[in-house]
Every structure is written in structure tokens, then in C-alpha cells.
Amino acid sequence: MKSKEYKVLGILGNPLKQSMSPVLHNYWIRKHNLENYYCKFQLENIDNIRTAIKTLGLKGLNVTIPYKKKIIRHLDKIDKTSEMLQAVNTINNNEGVLKGYNTDVSGFLLGLKNIKLDKNKPAIVLGAGGAAEAAVYSLLLIGIKEIYLMNRTKSKASKIARKYKKVFSENWINYELINNSGLIVNTTSLGMIGYPALPVSLKKVSKETVVYDIVYNPVETKFIKDAKRQKLKHVTGLSMFLGQAQESFKIWFKIKPVMSSYLVSKIKKNIKKL
Numbered sequence: 001m002k003s004k005e006y007k008v009l010g011i012l013g014n015p016l017k018q019s020m021s022p023v024l025h026n027y028w029i030r031k032h033n034l035e036n037y038y039c040k041f042q043l044e045n046i047d048n049i050r051t052a053i054k055t056l057g058l059k060g061l062n063v064t065i066p067y068k069k070k071i072i073r074h075l076d077k078i079d080k081t082s083e084m085l086q087a088v089n090t091i092n093n094n095e096g097v098l099k100g101y102n103t104d105v106s107g108f109l110l111g112l113k114n115i116k117l118d119k120n121k122p123a124i125v126l127g128a129g130g131a132a133e134a135a136v137y138s139l140l141l142i143g144i145k146e147i148y149l150m151n152r153t154k155s156k157a158s159k160i161a162r163k164y165k166k167v168f169s170e171n172w173i174n175y176e177l178i179n180n181s182g183l184i185v186n187t188t189s190l191g192m193i194g195y196p197a198l199p200v201s202l203k204k205v206s207k208e209t210v211v212y213d214i215v216y217n218p219v220e221t222k223f224i225k226d227a228k229r230q231k232l233k234h235v236t237g238l239s240m241f242l243g244q245a246q247e248s249f250k251i252w253f254k255i256k257p258v259m260s261s262y263l264v265s266k267i268k269k270n271i272k273k274l
Helices: 021-031 050-055 070-074 081-083 104-111 130-143 154-161 222-229 237-253 262-274
Strands: 008-013 039-043 058-064 090-094 098-102 123-126 147-149 167-169 183-186 209-211 234-235
Touching: 008 021, 021 154, 021 262, 039 070, 050 070, 050 090, 050 209, 058 237, 070 098, 070 147, 081 104, 090 237, 098 237, 104 130, 104 237, 123 130, 130 147, 130 167, 130 183, 147 154, 154 222, 209 222, 222 234, 234 262
Parallel strands: 008 039, 008 058, 123 147, 123 183, 147 167, 183 209, 209 234
Antiparallel strands: 058 090, 090 098
16 A cells, blocks of 8 residues: 655644745755645644644644744654653654654754854853753754853743753853853844844953854844944854754655755845835
């Protein structure tokens, strides 16, 4: 008996107006001559998502805010990273068996691949949501000795910090720590289009400090522009976005798609149109 063919993929979340995932994945699908299509599934709730995936015969999904945690109970199994973070951003439908993965960690680390970090200096992670925990987990994997979580609601940062050794919660924008850090990561929505800028000054940080902003819309946030002005090494959110998408595509198709300069340019142009 011939196995069922699953053609449609997509991104699940709400809102999805600014998502670049369809542009990216449909480009890769065409590039590899695949007979698939990637679209948006903006849903008010996911109560019946398991039935929907199977009825529509979806091959896979990316999952974004606000469903990364809520989706888990609808899946048959999840990978180790998803288990640790209790968050899923990729679903693969293998003959009706739904497995969840978290590719945010590999996406985050891709941005640091060619960056030399002083692992003995503390890292600062701004925020306390799912992306913040993914950043913390990633940094522990590469051997960062100390990580300080700073969030406007300190109790949320403390909740993550309690799960890991060498991770501590601190008051929002503690300059004594920021100015002596080796890495500063923004995982908040501050700096994104429609939100206020991140109110962090980089004027007194070490010249060796690396600045990483996971926001990719705009590609260059005020935080990144400030880093460039101070001549600091910096990583934009586009790296993480492309990295996590590349891993998702590999899970679905067993193909690692190429990151071409044309593709990056195409994504940047589409972001500017939003």
C-alpha cells in the first residue's frame, strides 16, 4: 500500500502578518524542485489542531507565539530539547505520528558560529520568555560560565534561573553587570517594529563585548545600530531566524537548504515592505 503523500506545510501562530517563514520556505521548496507549499495558519485557538493536521494531511508546521508551549499536549512525542525547554517550534507528521522539535537552539547558535566569545565573562540575557530560555540553554551548551537573566518582571527571570546551574536572575538593566559582560542578548520584543526601542546604553561596555538581538524586523534595530556605532561585534536576529528555519526544513525533507546571499537579500527586502 502506497504511503499517504503530505504536501502542505505552514506556520501556526497568532498574529502572523509579519512572518517571513512562507517567503523563506517556499523559496527553498522551489529551489529543490519539491511539490510542496508553505502557508500561514493564523488560529484563535488550537483545540482541534491534531484533527486539523491529520484531516488536511499537513506534512509539518512551524509553531510560533502564542502556541509553542500549548502545542505539546497535542503531539505524540517531542525531542530532548523541546522536553527541556517545554517549547516546540517545529512539528513533523510522519505517517500520522506527530513529533515536536525545538530548532530555536540550533538557530541561536548559528548566529554565534563565527564569533569568538570570552566564555569566562558573564553573558546577559534580556527577557524571560521562551526565546530567553532557548538562549540560556544554548549558551550553557557552549560553555558560558555565568548567565544573568534581566527582565522587567524579575520573578519570571527567577523561574527560568532556578532550572539551571550558573544562571541567575537580576534586576532589569543592571549596568554593573552589563558593562562587564562578554555577551548581551536581547530576547524581548523591544526594538521590533511597533514597539519602543530597547533602553540599554552600550557606551561603557567592553570593546570585546558581543551584542546579539534576536529581533529581525527591522533587521537593524536601534540596539544593533548602537553596537555598530560603538564598533562592537554584533549579530542580528536574521541569523537565528534563518538558522532555525534551515533546521526545520532539514527535519521535513532530509535536505539542508543553502543560505545564499540572494536569499538573505530577498528576506531583507520583504521585511522592509512590511
